[in-house]
Amino acid sequence: MDTLYIGGKFIGHDAAIFVVFPNEKDVFAISNERLTRYKHDDLYPIAALHTLLQHRNIDPSGIRRVMFANAFVCQQFEIYEAKRYEMIQAKRQVLRAPYQADFQRAAQSFENLSSEEKVQFLQGTDQGKWLLQQITEGQHQSRVEPLADSMRRHIQAIFPNADIVLHHYDHQLCHAMSARMWSPFEKCLIVTCDGYGDGSFSKVYLSDEKGLTLFGESAYEHLQLSGKDGSYDGMGSPAGIYHYFTFLLGFQPDGDEGKVEALSAFGTPESFLLSELLGLFVLDKHRKCLVLQKAKAERVLNYERMRRLVETMKKEDLAATVQTFLEMVMVEYLKFVIGETGVRHICLSGGAAANVIMNLRIFELLTPHLYVVPAMADDGAAQGAAMLQLLDQGIQEKTLGWLKHRVMPYWGTSYAREDVRKRLETFSDQIEVRDQQTHWPEEAAKLVAEGHIGAIFQGRMEWGPRALGNRSIIADARNPHVRELVNKEIKKRPLFQPFCPSMLAEEQDRLFGQAYLNKHMTCAFRMKPEFRACLPSAVHIDGTARVQFVEEQDNPMYFRLLKKMKALTGYGVIVNTSFNRHGRTIVETPEDAIRDFLDTDLSFLMIEGWMVTRRTTA
Structure with a gap:
């Protein structure tokens, strides 16, 4: 191998790389945050490139050509400090x-x-x-330099003998390609939606055997929202307004939008404010896009005005208002798009697609045929950039058809059992280790059914924001105290945040009236009322659950754990949340796993068949 094909988000939140090995029919993908442990890290993905070399055993001096595709066009001209x-x-x-x-x-x-x-x-x-x-x-x-020069210089330092070839692709197109190449539908509409990217906040494409055909593009507008006590430069898009409300509610934008979504279930939309927000966008049926009323938006969303509203409204109601706004805007736009095209198979990508309640509304009101890209945010744009670059290099799309069979995004790092054992030895004064070998899924299920809360570290790390059974904290969904225990004692996060279940695919019809086989926790569904009291920690206050349905071929070990849970409890269901303490990213190395295990109140950790517990003091 003398050429590397790398897609990347080189700067900005969720910096990441996505590497395709066409001859080996394999991929390697990792977000920089998993390595730096800074959530949504915007640091250049240098650590990710070094990790690629380490885990693929690549000698950088032997690489003659690096094809690097960045998931933004405009960024190449932006000026940054050289250091x-x-x-x-x-x-x-x-x-x-x-x-x-x-x-x-x-x-x-x-x-x-x-x-x-x-x-x-x-x-x-x-x-x-x-x-x-x-x-x-x-x-x-x-000394300052354009980002393209900085990219070339840093990549060249890693691959000293390589010719560095840079490509820059439209951000929304990158999101769309990450959907097209993994979509289960032969013909569909691909809808991107995020804060902004290369001049727009949404693009709609028709995806079929001919490729991608642009249907509509919603232009981005920058909003100046100033006030005496502070200012906020707003993104003039539905997702950008959600981002703004995240800030107004005292949370961290570009990271805590999920908290707003969770909080919204406890509130009621304020009708006057909701009406104002909905009036900020007009559907242009001729251009087939959403158009922001900029002057009106800057008046309605003025920082001073909104600050006063925050002081008078309940936070739950404010969250419910912006959540309902996002749902209604996107549902109405997609209703128009479906009506114009006659196509009801929908793929969603872009940061707004992380909102599982919005996705639920689209599923319930518009179409039963829905696919949401697992890495829907900007790390996933690197995935699309990699695809666009390969196609531009003359690789035929049909020869990349094997990608569609990689349904589960287990594309990150992994660690061999013997390597893990050696790393565990460095913590021998704090932990005890027992070898469960290949029987660990059944042992983990027994412990969980007995009321213990533990963690799993196995196989290749997940790509995207969700833990899908390889870097997960697990607990018994029947236990009504699990949510409080995990939030307060383990994750150290707000008590109103819900947890999500992994469950056997065979449980779908039993537990849900309307759902589809979603394997990536990208859409919520409404659990049947009669089961909500049976599985209280698997549902939010509104009766919804963001589910990962599991089949044996997806993750054999995790499937076995769920099978054992069903044998022990009557339900093939388990609470699954990402393995990390609040404020940290999902664990990447065995050392990360041990540190987060020791810094929480977890009872056990199953790491590549080794069962870890705390060493008891005499």
Whole structure:
């Protein structure tokens, strides 16, 4: 192998790489956040590229050509500090901040120091001295370069003998291609929807044997939402407004939108505000797109005005209002699109498609034929960029047909049992280890059925935001206290956030009146009322559950665990949430797994057949 085909999101939230090996019919995909453990990290995916080399046993000196496709066109011309990557890395190391929350606290503490104390602190380490030199001499500001030049320079440093070829693709088209290449439908509508990307926030394509045909494009508008007490530059899109409300509610935009979605179930939409929000977009039937009324939006969403509303409204009602707004706008637009094309098979991609309640409304009101890209956010745009690049290199789409058979996105790193055992030994003073070999699924099920809460680390890591049984925390869905226990004692997150079930596919018709075989936790469904009390920790307050239906071929070990749960409890159902402490990303290495295990109140960890528990003190 002398050529690498890499799709990437090189800068901005959810930086990632997606690598295709056409001859081996395999892929490797990883988000940078899994390696840095900074959620939605925007640092260049240098760590991801090094991890690719390590886990694929690639000698970088032997690579003669690197084809790198970035999932943005406009970014190539944007200007950045030449030492941006090095400066961010140095700051994290100097502040000794392994996680994002640690960095924020340490950065605030640093800012509170006097100038003399800051200098003294920085002089305490080599990295600090370098950082101080950059700051005092202004070297990090003296040289800037276009992102394309920075990309080439950093990639070249990793592959010294390679010809670096860069391609830049339209952001929305990248989202669409990630849907087309994995869609189960021969003919469908692909709908992208996010905050913004290369001039638009949504594109609709007809996907068939001829390829992708653009149907409609909704242009992005920048909003200036200023106020005396602060300002907020808003994204003029439905998802951008949701992003804004996330900020208004005191959560972190580009990360906590799921909290707004969860909170909305406890509230009631405020009719006047909802009407105002719905009036911000007009359906242009001629151009087949949504059009933002910019002047009206800047008046309605003015920061001072919205701040006063936040002070007078219940947070639950504010969340319910923006959630209902998003659902109604997208449902009405898709209703028009379906009516115009006559096509009812729908694929969704883009960050807004992470909203499982919006997806549920589309499923219930418009079509039973729905597919949501598992990596729907900007990491998934790297997936589409990789596909576009391969096609541009003359590789026929039909020769990539094997990708559609890779239904489950287990495309990340993995660790051999012996390697795991050696790594566990470094924690021998804190943990006890027993070898369960290939029997661990049944043992895990027994422990969960007895009331224990544990974690799984097996096989290749998931691609996308959902844990799908390879990096998961698991618990008994029958236990009404699981939600509070996991939220409060293990995940350390708000108590209103729900957990999602993994279940045998054979349970679908039994537990749900209307659902489809969703294997990726990308759509919620309404559980039958008679089962909600039986499985209280698997459903939210509104009776919905974001389900992963599991078949044996998807994940044999996880399937066995669920089968054993059914034998023990009568339900092939388990609570499944991502294996991480709140504020951290899903664990990637065995060391990550042990640290998060020790930093929580988990009872056990099954890691490649090794059962880990805490060492008891005498």
